[in-house]
Amino acid sequence: MIPDLQAYHYDGPAEFHAIVGQIMAYLGYAGGHEPLPVGSEIVLKEVEGQYVLEGWFYREGMRWHSQAAFLEKDEPGRVIKNLILHWHQRCYGTAHSRWGTLTGVRPTKLVHHLRDQEDDEKRITDILVSQYHVQPDTAQYLVTMTRLQRPYIERPVHDAALYIGIPYCPSHCLYCSFPSRLAGAEAQPVMERFIRAVVQDIHDIAALCRQYDIHIRSVYIGGGTPTCLPLDGQEAVLRAVAGNFGNIEEWTVEAGRPDTTGKDVLALLRRYGVNRISVNPQTMQQHLLDLLGRRHRVEDVFAMFSRCRSMGFSVINMDFIAGLPEQTLADMQENMEIVCQLHPENVTIHTLALKKRAPLFHHPLRQHIPPAAEVSRMIHYCEEILQQHGYIPYYMYRQKYMAGSFANVGYAQSGTISQYNIQMMEERQTILSAGPGSTTKFLSHDGHSLKKIYMPKDPEAYVQALSKRMRQRRHLCAMIYGGDDR
Numbered sequence: 269m270i271p272d273l274q275a276y277h278y279d280g281p282a283e284f285h286a287i288v289g290q291i292m293a294y295l296g297y298a299g300g301h302e303p304l305p306v307g308s309e310i311v312l313k314e315v316e317g318q319y320v321l322e323g324w325f326y327r328e329g330m331r332w333h334s335q336a337a338f339l340e341k342d343e344p345g346r347v348i349k350n351l352i353l354h355w356h357q358r359c360y361g362t363a364h365s366r367w368g369t370l371t372g373v374r375p376t377k378l379v380h381h382l383r384d385q386e387d388d389e390k391r392i393t394d395i396l397v398s399q400y401h402v403q404p405d406t407a408q409y410l411v412t413m414t415r416l417q418r419p420y421i422e423r424p425v426h427d428a429a430l431y432i433g434i435p436y437c438p439s440h441c442l443y444c445s446f447p448s449r450l451a452g453a454e455a456q457p458v459m460e461r462f463i464r465a466v467v468q469d470i471h472d473i474a475a476l477c478r479q480y481d482i483h484i485r486s487v488y489i490g491g492g493t494p495t496c497l498p499l500d501g502q503e504a505v506l507r508a509v510a511g512n513f514g515n516i517e518e519w520t521v522e523a524g525r526p527d528t529t530g531k532d533v534l535a536l537l538r539r540y541g542v543n544r545i546s547v548n549p550q551t552m553q554q555h556l557l558d559l560l561g562r563r564h565r566v567e568d569v570f571a572m573f574s575r576c577r578s579m580g581f582s583v584i585n586m587d588f589i590a591g592l593p594e595q596t597l598a599d600m601q602e603n604m605e606i607v608c609q610l611h612p613e614n615v616t617i618h619t620l621a622l623k624k625r626a627p628l629f630h631h632p633l634r635q636h637i638p639p640a641a642e643v644s645r646m647i648h649y650c651e652e653i654l655q656q657h658g659y660i661p662y663y664m665y666r667q668k669y670m671a672g673s674f675a676n677v678g679y680a681q682s683g684t685i686s687q688y689n690i691q692m693m694e695e696r697q698t699i700l701s702a703g704p705g706s707t708t709k710f711l712s713h714d715g716h717s718l719k720k721i722y723m724p725k726d727p728e729a730y731v732q733a734l735s736k737r738m739r740q741r742r743h744l745c746a747m748i749y750g751g752d753d754r
């Protein structure tokens with residue numbers, strides 16, 4: 269039977285389901301805003317001590333089949349990935365993605381593992397090209413980026429970061445899948461309970477830090493849009509951080525929406541020691557902002573930027589998205605002209621990754637998402653112009669439903685790298701987290717594996733679950749920092 273196009277079926281041991289799912293999504297057999305008109309069946313069997321992988325690929329009435337056998341000692345996960353990619357490429361005559369078989373969210377993690385074993389960068393580049401089929405210029409790009417990251421991930425084991433998640437926004441943007449609630453629509457008692465819970469959560473983390481001699485070096489308050497909380501609620505959170513943690517090297521607040529950052533909010537952030545701020549225009553054309561439900565004017569972004577400058581934030585980041593509905597290369601060129609004129613210290617270029625939870629997924633404007641080739645031109649333009657203006661790519665990640673070659677990339681002017689962004693991506697440091705939807709990640713003694721505690725995403729569920737989760741967090745912390753997991 270020929271399965272539905274833009275779908276795949278897997279039949280085999282459950283332990284390989286996630287690997288197959290990841291590679292099939294990457295190849296466009298599931299999700300994505302520009303799915304390929306393809307279908308596939310993947311079957312994995314164990315036969316007399318060896319694995320046999322079979323793949324059927326369907327497209328426009330055509331059927332293509334292949335199979336291969338391999339042994340358990342051959343690292344089955346990697347072999348499965350390699351074979352499916354190879355078959356897909358042969359079946360459709362497509363070129364390998366620049367990332368080769370690095371289909372995960374964090375391609376740089378593997379490069380750091382190689383760096384742990386090997387100092388020779390030429391050898392690491394060769395391994396990426398020969399064993400992981402990464403294109404040579406991309407391999408070089410990853411090696412250069414990880415060289416820059418290395419000092420930030422080789423930190424003392426008792427150093428940690430603090431993340432605080434605030435899942436509220438002033439309105440919901442069309443492309444966004446983040447499950448935020450509208451701050452203005454929240455009943456006052458619910459908001460007050462939420463703020464009290466976040467403050468309690470931060471105090472609980474602070475107590476752990478004191479007990480186990482953990483030093484918070486960076487703080488990131490993200491969301492959502494933390495700056496849309498009532499001013500007294502923001503102050504309560506800032507006070508809890510400033511009152512508990514000394515020696516914070518960098519403290520970032522995501523203030524993504526200019527409609528939430530008047531002088532009073534910015535002054536409050538500065539008063540408590542916030543030194544980095546994220547101003548996120550996403551794009552700078554009024555007609556696009558209106559389509560996306562951003563509910564602010566282009567001029568508001570300029571005004572907010574100049575307020576942040578005059579109030580002394582040492583690092584300003586600006587986020588942009590490539591691939592928004594009706595966005596053109598000329599729009600992105602205009603965005604970059606503005607960046608070069610304003611000269612923020614950090615710039616992050618995201619690619620739209622359309623997820624089912626985003627309102628855009630079911631919206632007619634979905635049809636107006638630019639094709640991958642146009643998005644690729646936008647990204648290359650940004651990369652070129654930013655590097656010409658002294659911005660260095662310093663961290664990156666990919667998303668599950670991101671088309672083949674794209675990545676989200678953070679750029680920084682020299683000396684302004686965000687250690688939090690690197691540590692959060694590379695997962696080589698403990699990140700203690702407070703707030704709904706946040707994940708505390710304790711780095712185990714092996715320096716690689718993480719033990720995690722997830723907070724519920726919904727604010728009310730979070731409030732309900734907080735005591736239990738704090739108990740679990742204390743238990744894990746005692747295991748790791750009290751030495752019980754050795």
Ligand code: SF4
Nearest residue numbers: 437440441444446492
């Ligand atoms: S893009 Fe930012 S401001 Fe818009 S809904 Fe998502 S989290 Fe909120």
